[in-house]
Amino acid sequence: GAGVSQSPRYKVAKRGQDVALRCDPISGHVSLFWYQQALGQGPEFLTYFQNEAQLDKSGLPSDRFFAERPEGSVSTLKIQRTQQEDSAVYLCASSSRQGAYNEQFFGPGTRLTVL
């Protein structure tokens, strides 16, 4: 079956523009995670959804970052008034159950460059 997909794969934005990054998780996966990976660093947690409920958004770096998953499947990460420090790869991951351990499957990421 299809894995986690993300679009666009690459996004260039001028400082101050708004961007929207999309994640299509594996069908039926309950849990969805967003991570931010700066150049040369490991991914850092941004936010977590269980179905449509956003249970943890403690990693979002500012109120310019907003994520949603209205129907419990596709998720969108929106960044308003982008800044240069937002340049990073944004990774989405999904897993099949809400409780206990389940492997997180990662998408290919969206590379955001803010000029």
Next chain:
Amino acid sequence: AQTVTQSQPEMSVQEAETVTLSCTYDTSENNYYLFWYKQPPSRQMILVIRQEAYKQQNATENRFSVNFQKAAKSFSLKISDSQLGDTAMYFCAFMKRSGSNYKLTFGKGTLLTVNP
């Protein structure tokens, strides 16, 4: 809060040889999971191996094995018979076993190059 430290930014190994990547972590949790992820140049993160902290036996997956030292909070990855396809960034990661958010905390990664 948990922290994961990978002290080797880059390593290289000859094809068919063995290499060990280091990872240490800090946590006050008693129940948790540890992982090694591989991120090839295409950037899709792939799970290599998983260790449950309550299990004393070290995990193995074919050519990949770990040395888990819970008291020392150390979790190294050994790759035997290295292959060119093993060239990638390797990330050590931590996950709490309790609670409702199974987020991963990653180290900064080790870039492994396998030379022919």
